[in-house]
Amino acid sequence: xxxxxxxxxxxxxxxxxxxxxxxxxxxxxxxxxxxxxxxxxxxxxxxxxxxxxxxxxxxxxxxxxxxxxxxxxxxxxxxxxxxxxxxxxxxxxxxxxxxxxxxxxxxxxxxxxxxxxxxxxxxxxxxxxxxxxxx
Numbered sequence: 247x248x249x250x251x252x253x254x255x256x257x258x259x260x261x262x263x264x265x266x267x268x269x270x271x272x273x274x275x276x277x278x279x280x281x282x283x284x285x286x287x288x289x290x291x292x293x294x295x296x297x298x299x300x301x302x303x304x305x306x307x308x309x310x311x312x313x314x315x316x317x318x319x320x321x322x323x324x325x326x327x328x329x330x331x332x333x334x335x336x337x338x339x340x341x342x343x344x345x346x347x348x349x350x351x352x353x354x355x356x357x358x359x360x361x362x363x364x365x366x367x368x369x370x371x372x373x374x375x376x377x378x379x380x381x
Contacts, residue, residue: 247323251380257324257344260317267314274307282306331374339370 247253274280282303287294328344331337335357342348342356343366351363359365375381 249327339366
C-alpha cells in the first residue's frame with residue numbers, strides 16, 4: 247500500500263473507526279439489527295404480487311466486513327512504514343504523533359525543543375516526508 251500524506255492524516259480517524267465497526271458487526275450477528283427486509287414479486291397466481299422477505303442482511307454485513315478489513319490493512323501499512331523508518335528520532339516523532347496521538351507541543355518538549363513546537367513538525371516530519379517523496 248502506498249503511503250501518502252492523506253493516509254497519514256486519516257490514520258487516527260481510521261484507527262478510531264475500527265472498534266466501532268467491529269462492535270457494529272458483532273451487534274448485527276447477535277441482535278436483530280442484522281435483519282433486513284426485501285421485496286420480491288410472487289408470480290404464483292400469474293400476476294406480480296409484491297411479497298416481503300425477511301432475513302439476515304448478508305450484503306450489508308459483507309460490505310461492512312470488507313470496509314473493516316480495508317481499514318485494518320491501512321492501519322497495518324502505516325504502522326509498518328513507521329516501524330521501518332531507520333532514523334531513531336524521526337521514527338520516535340512519527341510514532342508519538344500518529345500512533346500515540348500526542349500534540350506537537352508535547353512531542354517538542356519530549357525531544358528537547360521545549361520552546362519550539364514547530365521544530366519536530368517542520369524539521370523532522372516534513373523534512374522526512376519530502377525526502378521520501380511523499381506529497
